[in-house]
Amino acid sequence: MFNKIIKRGNRKVSKADGNEDALYGYGTPGNRNPGSIPTSNVVVNHASRTMVSSSVANSVQQAVAVAVAPPSSAVIEPLPLLRDIPVSERPNMFSRKIQICCFLFDFSDPMNSLREKEIKRQILVELVDFVQSGTGKLSEIMQEELIGMISVNIFRCLPPASHENTGSENLELEEDETSLDPAWPHLQIVYELLLRYVVSSETDTKVAKRYIDHTFGLKLLDLFDSEDHREREYLKTILHRIYGKFMVHRPFIRKAINNIFYRFIFETERHSGIGELLEILGSIINGFALPMKEEHKLFLVRALIPLHKPKSISMYHQQLSYCITQFIEKDYKLADIVIRGLLKYWPVTNCQKEILFLGELEEVLEGTQSAEFQRCMVPLFRQIGRCLNSPQFQVAERTFFLWNNDHIVSLIAQNRDVIFPIIFESLEKNIRGHWNQAVHGMTANVRRMFLEMDAELFEECHRQYLEKEARAQELEEQRQLTWKRLEAVAAQTGGEDMVMVN
Secondary structure, eight states, rough: HHHHBOOOOOOOOOOOOHHHHHHOOOOOOOOGGGGGGGOOOOOOSSSSOOSSSTTTTHHHHHHHHHHHHHHGOOOOOOOGGGGGGGGGGGHHHHHHHHHHOOOOOOOSSTTTTHHHHHHHHHHHHHHHHHHHHHOOOOOHHHHHHHHHHHHHHHHOOOOHHHHHHHHHOOOOOOOGGSSOOHHHHHHHHHHHHHHHHHOOOOOOOHHHTSOOOOOHHHHHGGGOOSOOHHHHHHHHHHHHHHHHGGGGHHHHHHHHHHHHHHHHIIIIIIOHHHHHHHHHHHHHHTTOOOOHHHHHHHIIIIGGGGGGSGGGGGTTTTHHHHHHHHHHOOGGGGGHHHHHHHHHOOOOOOOOHHHHHHHHHHHHHHHHHHHHHHHHHHHHHHHHHHTTTTHHHHHOOOOGGGGGGGHHHHHHHHHHHHHHHHHHHHHHHHHHHOOOOOHHHHHHHHHHHHHOHHHHHHHHHHHHHHHHHHHHHHHHHHHHHHHHHHHHHHHHHHHHHHHOOO
């Protein structure tokens, strides 16, 4: 039950600084106007989370107890704004406002406690302005209460995932098939408050790290499984700023993200925030110092490359491909490991996934040097040869696009003695039997390129191909002849058995 008195404010949430966001590789975190966002559903498949960390002050714990009281009997009257009272009285007023913001309303009924919801929203907006403006330095107790209130609001038990409600295996739900968390009008401002607190120049990391600790970070990472993309956008920006500001937490954050990837790859194959986590890691990888640590190379081999395995790769492939290419730009010697990893997880029956792999392969080959290319070119072009013959014309076309890249053509030309014989048969099969006319035209262009590049080698490959075809024809004729002999013997034996029976 509320015993506090507040005054309604009319100040709006300040927007994030665009230049500051650009420094970290992000724009403004999502569409922060809840009225302009398409619908989706907030989901985290976890057990109920603890509302407040153990380090929260007693005053915040009392506020949590108040939060479970029914709001219908609450008496709410105006309170002065923080900026309108003497500095000496601000800590006490700040604490009282924090306690009010710890109250969790039921948003399932939009008509329930309308006045109280609006009062809490305006207090949250005021707190955002207060933290961002820096008009009053937050004491250690105030920071503890602030993080406690934020924890109460965002660390919550979320409803089941959409696929659990419907039993559907479809991982790519349309936006109009999902629904938003009705509490987002408050959650959005709470996330904005946390972001402003983290990026504020007034926030002392030595003090703040006591409350934004490992437990807080793990709970924050849990929320990345939310199906609401607006929430994930805020989480992405906030976690990145925490990583940048709290250096002591960096190894722990990387390890925690690794564990999320491992569980996704090898257990569930279901997680809504893989793309956002990869966006954070793309910026982190870009900042790795050289020579690269063994820990980072193991992350590439054990987490990033196996992320090509899940069926839902299309949901995060763009971010994954960026992380992979960042590694190769940092250390070109990793190209051989990456290419062999792609071949290991190359799709067999999923044509759309195969097109994604071919696009990523082109980006990887652009950063590949000759020595690394030579180590993997034989298995690589065996796979490319199979893609050239794909009956799915989009796969074949995307494979031929590799010859539009000058760097790849240069690598092929330098190693044509090995590559020509591998793919020559695939080109001949397309010329003789592929059903798609566009693929026919591309095949003819590549054959012409090979002929102009090394006519003598082309003729030798053609001669070997004809000899192989002749041998295959001869083996086929021998096989047919053997079958005819077996049929004749079987017919003769069967006739003699019939005479003996008679």
